[in-house]
Every structure is written in C-alpha cells, then in structure tokens.
Amino acid sequence: MNDDGSSAEEWLVEAILAERACGPGGRDREYLVRWQGHALQTWENRETCEELEALDNWLAFASPARDKNGNLPQSFHRDLSSQRS
Numbered sequence: 001m002n003d004d005g006s007s008a009e010e011w012l013v014e015a016i017l018a019e020r021a022c023g024p025g026g027r028d029r030e031y032l033v034r035w036q037g038h039a040l041q042t043w044e045n046r047e048t049c050e051e052l053e054a055l056d057n058w059l060a061f062a063s064p065a066r067d068k069n070g071n072l073p074q075s076f077h078r079d080l081s082s083q084r085s
Helices: 053-065
Strands: 013-022 028-035 041-045
Touching: 013 041, 013 053, 028 053
Parallel strands: none
Antiparallel strands: 013 028, 028 041
C-alpha cells in the first residue's frame, strides 16, 4: 500500500535490455527494463535495479563487450524478441 492509502501494483522484471550513461559526466547508469507481462519498457536508474537478478544477468551478458574503460559499444543491447511468445 502506498503512503496515500492506495494499493501499489508490483511489476516483475523480465530482463534488462540495455544501459546508458546519465548524470554529470555520464558517470551513472540507467538500464532499459522489460517488465514481465507488459509491453512497456522503461529506463530505470541504477538504484532501482541494484538488487535485481536481472541486473546481475545483464552485467554478465555485457561484460565481454566492454572496452578497457568499462564502456559498451553505442548500439549494444540484448535482443529477446525470439524468446517472447
């Protein structure tokens, strides 16, 4: 329940599809989240994703593509279109 007394719907994360730099000097990250059971994909900040297994999976997936500074190629993303039913 929210502070105002309304009920809060909890959405489950299906996967993280991409990341982008944000904040001053691009030092922080946002992650493109695909929500389970919803067509909606949203950019979420690092703090929102910090405790998610999906973030651990994304970091493991993206690790080999990172350069020596930890950056990903501009168009790097996860394509799960073939896994959707």
